[in-house]
Amino acid sequence: MxxxxxxxxxxxxxxxxxxxxxxxxxxxxxxxxxxxxxxxxxxxxxxxxxxxxxxxxxxxxxxxxxxxxxxxxxxxxxxxxxxxxxxxxxxxxRGPYAEDVQETLDEAATKLRETRWTEAGGPDAKAAAETFLDAAGEELDADFAAASDELDDLAAALEGVGETIVDGGSAVEGGLDPDEDDETIAALLEAADELETGLDDAEEWSDLTVVEQLRVEGFYDRMNAENRKDFPPELTVVRLAEAENDPERIVQALEKFESDFMEENCIDALRRLGAEEAFDIMHERAQKRSRPEIEVLGKIGDERAVETLVEFANSDNPPLQKVTLRALGEIGSEEATQAVANALDDDESVIRSQAARALGLIGDTRAIAPLSDVLDDDDEETEVRASAAWALVQIGTERALEAAAEYDDDRAYTVQVEAEKARDATAV
Known part of the structure; x- marks a missing residue:
């Protein structure tokens, strides 16, 4: 039961x-x-x-x-x-929703502001935005005209329409409702899609080929039938720019062309010019331990590069160390003295020699003692000792010259030569 x-x-x-x-x-x-x-x-x-x-x-x-x-x-x-x-x-x-229209308008506003348009594309982009604003005004019986035909003002007007239809305003009290205002939202969404298409069709700077961009920017203007001697023609422009001391055109070519051949020629030209205008791009590339760019930084001589370069001075990479030490010497900032002096203890004699010469170019008197120690080391390579003597002569203070002059009868001829220079200088 x-x-x-x-x-x-x-x-x-x-x-x-x-x-x-x-x-x-x-x-x-x-x-x-x-x-x-x-x-x-x-x-x-x-x-x-x-x-x-x-x-x-x-x-x-x-x-x-x-x-x-x-x-x-x-x-x-x-x-x-x-x-x-x-x-x-x-x-x-579901929908359509006013938020969908607003999202499209916000994206269009961002594109208007941030895109670099071509000479032909700019007016087309403006026309697309103005067409939408007119359509929105007719649909909502309101005036959404931009303050001007400038891109920023047109973008702000588009954002204003989006805010109005979502949050409400004088034209739309309380914003558009997906049930009651579905036809209006659908019409605005269609107009917003046409705006998006119009902006996509407008020509952007990035739509142009590299050659087209450079031609618009006047890169080729100085080249003519008489001076066009090289192939590719861009090499002629780089050589003309170097001859005219115009590093900006060379930097322009370096940024635009991905060819190893053009890159090598551009960097060579910038190295010879040692122009301050090349600092930013050379410094950016040098941070990737690229030796040619480090060489250019040395020729430019801008102390802003020191903080980056001192990290490479004792990197256990002899080719990188050598070019870095030379560049630090050419820049001549005493901020690099300690890092360069540390390289006097490197295992490679060529690095020790380059470090000594860099210290001579920097000219910091704090380097006199370590350079004197190198010169006094009978076990050190002759090349390194000669570089230390040369560096002391370059520093040129009385103490530095006296330290070098003591070796005017040194067994190594290259050391004697520098010591005699020091002796002569102290006798003046």
Missing amino acids: SNGDDENAEDADASEETALDADTLESRLDDVESAIEAAETEADLDDAEADLDSVEADVEAADLPEPDDEDEESREEQLTSRIEELRATLEDE
Whole structure:
């Protein structure tokens, strides 16, 4: 004999089993589909979505039978697939929303401001923005004209339309409602899409080839039939620019052309000019330990490069160290003295020699003691000792000259030569 509670539990189990039956779940999806088709408001679609969520949860919880044929799609897979289709249909039925229009307008405003337009593309971009503003004004019976035809003002006007239709304003109280103002929003969205297309079609600077960009910027203006002697013609321009002491055109070519050949010729020209205008691009490239650019920095002589270069002075990379030490010497900043002096202890004699010469070019009197120690070391390579003597002569203070002059009878001729220079200088 069973009590009432047992009978109620059995009824609940039977009800749940019925609810999770595949045919019943399919029928519930039919009801959701009908609800989506009949929906007239966003609230109706919200209700349909809630019902769809409920069916999906029940499909996941249901213990549906597997098909006899392994290749046959299961009922769970069929139901899940239909749920996905209904979700897509539901999303298609939503909106349009004022926020969608605003998003497109914000993107258009950003593009107007940040894009570099060509001479032909600029007017086309402005026309596309003005056309939308006129369309929005007609649709909302308002005036959205920009303060001027400048790109910044047009961009601000587009953003103003977006804010008005979402947040409200004198033209639209409370913003546009997706149910009540669906036709207006759809019209504005269509106009916004046309604006987007118009901006995409307007010619941007990046649409031009490198040669076209350079031609517009006057890169080739100084070249003519008489002075065009090299191939490619861009090499002629670089050589003309060097002859005319015009480093900006050479930097322009270096930035635009990816050819190794043109890069090498541009850097060679900039090295010979040693122009301050090349500092930024040379400094940026030098940070990647590129030796040719480091050489150019040395010729430019700008102390802003020191902080970067001192990191390479003791890098255990002899080719890099050598060019770096030479550049630091040419720059001549005493901020580099300690890093250069540290290289006097390098394992490679060529690096020790270059470090000594760099110290001589810098001229910091703090280097007199370590250079004197090098000169006094009988086990040191002659080349290094001669460089130390040369450096002391370059520093040129009385103490430095006296330290070098002591070696005027040195066994090494190259050391004697520098010592005699020092002796002569102290005798004056």
